[in-house]
Amino acid sequence: MSTIKIFIIILVFLNSYTYAADKAQTLVDSKQKSDMTYKELMQIMGRSSLMVHQGILTQNRQMVKDGAYEIAHHKAPNHKPWLIMKTFQYQAFKDTLVEFDKQLHHIADAIIKVVDEEDWTKTQKAFHELTLTCISCHISWKSEAHPINPKQINSSNQTQHPHKHPTGDEMYRPPLKMLRDLPRRDIP
Numbered sequence: 001m002s003t004i005k006i007f008i009i010i011l012v013f014l015n016s017y018t019y020a021a022d023k024a025q026t027l028v029d030s031k032q033k034s035d036m037t038y039k040e041l042m043q044i045m046g047r048s049s050l051m052v053h054q055g056i057l058t059q060n061r062q063m064v065k066d067g068a069y070e071i072a073h074h075k076a077p078n079h080k081p082w083l084i085m086k087t088f089q090y091q092a093f094k095d096t097l098v099e100f101d102k103q104l105h106h107i108a109d110a111i112i113k114v115v116d117e118e119d120w121t122k123t124q125k126a127f128h129e130l131t132l133t134c135i136s137c138h139i140s141w142k143s144e145a146h147p148i149n150p151k152q153i154n155s156s157n158q159t160q161h162p163h164k165h166p167t168g169d170e171m172y173r174p175p176l177k178m179l180r181d182l183p184r185r186d187i188p
């Protein structure tokens with residue numbers, strides 16, 4: 001094989017590799033930034049799915065829709081999600097994120113649509129599909145996650161830290177004036 005052919009093959013390979021890697025970053029960039037870790041984002045996901053469930057049980061269509069909407073439009077964490085995995089797993093987890101985001105969106109939209117038919121059995125079935133999507137990612141990945149190192153939290157990936165003191169102190173201390181202005185309660 002000529003060198004030029006080998007060169008082209010390498011180029012094509014590299015190109016598809018960076019394209020795949022970029023898809024996960026593009027996905028993260030497309031979401032609204034937040035000040036929470038991936039684990040905290042997952043805690044919200046848990047609450048949102050409970051909301052869908054409770055909405056079905058109480059036949060509250062809006063509650064179902066709000067829960068499903070939150071799942072489909074969740075915010076991005078304050079760090080690159082794949083940092084909770086080991087380096088050699090980054091690419092596989094990135095591919096998973098891209099694939100599962102599509103699936104979650106699809107099912108959440110389906111729930112929002114089907115709930116308007118007021119067919120609660122059908123809505124419950126769609127919710128079951130949603131949960132299956134959640135747990136199929138968990139089966140492969142949940143136990144692989146390790147806590148995020150605070151140093152790896154990328155400040156450019158973050159909007160504003162509400163507890164960060166303007167002086168850069170680690171611990172937030174409210175200004176004294178604020179404490180003084182608090183309404184006083186007389187101790188009996």
Ligand code: HEC
Nearest residue numbers: 039042043045046049071096097100134137138141142145
């Ligand atoms: C792309 C993979 C993926 C998908 C999809 C996913 N999760 Fe997770 N989830 C994870 C990982 C990884 C963890 C472990 C995070 C950690 O411990 O840092 C996790 C953890 C959780 C936790 C436990 C959080 C804690 O405090 O330990 C809950 C609850 C949760 N997910 C709910 C959901 C729900 C609900 C859905 C679907 C609507 C969902 N997840 C979809 C990957 C995923």
